[in-house]
Amino acid sequence: KNQVEQSPQSLIILEGKNCTLQCNYTVSPFSNLRWYKQDTGRGPVSLTIMTFSENTKSNGRYTATLDADTKQSSLHITASQLSDSASYICVVSVYGGSQGNLIFGKGTKLSVKP
């Protein structure tokens, strides 16, 4: 069964600290993996999209990594800011699937405290 598991479910860190969020998937065949940021009361916003051949991709202070062999991805946030408080959702696309064949994780809720 195609699944995406994220950990931890929630995380509290102090402003300025780094953190890493994890995503494990069992989706096959794999097409791409996406990380979204969702602020409270808003829709998800794309941070990165990585294909099978990409190991790492950065977007400002956000760096995503992908290990297609172990089917794991991580999202690293450097020098966290209060505005990083949000839910982070990992999404995996099935290769050859329809446009709707995206498997969503349930997200990690990050709280950055001053």
Added chain:
Amino acid sequence: DAGVIQSPRHEVTEMGQEVTLRCKPISGHDYLFWYRQTMMRGLELLIYFNNNVPIDDSGMPEDRFSAKMPNASFSTLKIQPSEPRDSAVYFCAITGLAGAEQYFGPGTRLTVT
């Protein structure tokens, strides 16, 4: 939220009532998606359209749910009759190319009492 307007932003209704959620994509797109988000189940795809044609509605939970896209600038999701378990945030999303990233609207928070 750029590119997608959803209305209403909040809807509170009583069980048994009809509910219509609206989505107006601002920018050009080929695909339009309707999602539902709850704490327990996360984001779930309900239905998506390609060039205004429904392609996959296998995520629509029951016959009480229906969606239409009469033109490229407007789509509706209707629940009739509504039930308390339909309470969730409903998102509309668009994408311009196959496999490209999706742009989500701000969502409609539906509460059915």
